[in-house]
Amino acid sequence: MASARQTIVDPAARFETRAATREAPWVKWTLIVIALSFFALFLLMPLAAVFAEALRKGWAAYFAALVEPDALAAIRLTLVAAGIAVPLNLVFGVAAAWAIAKFEFRGKHFLITLIDLPFSVSPVVAGLVFVLMFGAHGWFGAWLNAHDIKIIFAVPGIVLATVFVTFPFVARELIPLMQAQGREEEEAAIVLGANGWRTFWHVTLPNIRWGLLYGIILCNARAMGEFGAVSVVSGHIRGETNTMPLQVEILYNEYQFAAAFAVASLLALLALATLGIKTWVERRAGRASRTIQDDASS
């Protein structure tokens, strides 16, 4: 097993050092230069620009822009929306992945396709759907109005749109993982007398924890960064229905560049943190999946 792990570590290095498989140096360097310059031009420079613009008027102005009441309200709303959408989709994602991976039922393929719907439909359309259903002139508009419930141009609408858009992340991550793991360990747990809940808690969950965490991180990043769907249902009421991405747009349109970039820099930091955690999780998950392969191969 140890030797198997070593061969996994660096196939690229071996490939390169062998005379039989080595490429000419110019091929190698051309590829590296292309990749790196592309990366610098399209990824690194914009990122640097965000922070440079945000700090153009100094740290004092930067922090002032962040603690401004409307900005704080936007941050709070973004946290609320993500705080509701992520747990909801966590529960849904685990349930859907479990159903698909462990049971046979009619409509299974339909469900798998449906889970991907939010990925394939434009976020603007997703937002419009909610307006159509819950807006003042929508299907349930009159009823909602009569009962004094506000969904569109209010917080519930933003949460709904966020939930819809981030729907697939956890489920998509877990389905292939749970399918690969099969049912045997859970059957073993049940035969040994564990009930359904304890089987899930002691056997299923530990096996999927890294995939689950990975899905949650991606789901959270999207929930906080979503613009299109939320923009349609929000109504852009300052201090009330603006999330961080919407706040950035408003500030930018009002030529408050430093303030706009200050809020944007928070989103950029969130992205960097997400990447960092994602890399760490991937490394852990990679280690876990390698032991699965070892199990299967021995």
Next chain:
Amino acid sequence: MSIQVRNIAKRFGGFIALDDVTLDFPSGELVALLGPSGCGKTTLLRIIAGLERADGGQVLLEGEDASAKHVRERQVGFVFQHYALFRHMSVFDNVAFGIRMKPRAQRPPEQAIRAKVRRLLELVQLAWLADRFPSQLSGGQRQRIALARALAVEPRVLLLDEPFGALDAKVRKELRRWLRQLHDELHITSIFVTHDQEEALEVADRVVLMNRGRVEQTGAPEEVYRQPATPFVYGFLGAVNLFHGRVDGEGVRVGDDLLPHPAQEGGLSEGAQVMAFARPYELDIVPDDGPGGGITAKVSRMLSFGVTARIELDGDDGQRFEVELTRERVAALGLAAGQTVRLAPSNLRVFEYEEGAGI
């Protein structure tokens, strides 16, 4: 605990996995369910465990209908082909799992659990691996841990699904012997599924042969090997020579040759199409001189590196035969490759022809 299954039927879509299976597993015996893949043996085992539902029929555990009982309440130990150890738990925690899952009222204190797990690990001779994780063990070690884990809940029955199927030949042989010893110590009613006839004959007290969802024969290993009840069993257990022919007066006519056999006494009518079986050691070779009983064949190869010599022969229509003789007999006959001889069975079993049966 005794197990009985009554008229068990199970389908998967259009495929009939089990077709009206009725069997008795007496208390304390080690029984092998033997058959080719897809014969329903694993399905039957899973139905007994409760991991699969039968479409019809009953499972009786100690005379009590368990069909409605949940897996958890059946008190069975199950060992999976691919071990199914909990990969994120240490060996110790794996073995302790079943005890820790007991309801609080029945759960022994942690110290008692530790002592018990230790005892079990010593029973499977792997106490020194307690802190390792499953991925750090060899296949044979994993399967022994899986067995210890199954025994931890003091099951009334032990069910093993191809327990050695994923192991290499040498380890398989060791574990086989070890399982037999363990059973002789514990005397727990055990059923194990295998497609390996050698394994079944060597380990089990009794062998149940299955084919296409039906039971073909049950009996002691010696009995099913010596007296196969059906063409399938003949073909599945050990090497065998098959002759296709018709009942003809005093014997079975195969092509132009006649094999003497009292086939008509066995209730077969004149002219009926039959299959006749003889083991390699039940055939003798006689020189091909003049008329007489036996099948004409040509010696193609002689292998004599054991106590006995194995002779491979080609029949007239390209059929291959295998004969086992003592080396003295081979020397007396003065056999050589290419020589034409006759095969005379000392024991011949004749069955009415069945489409696609056995071989």
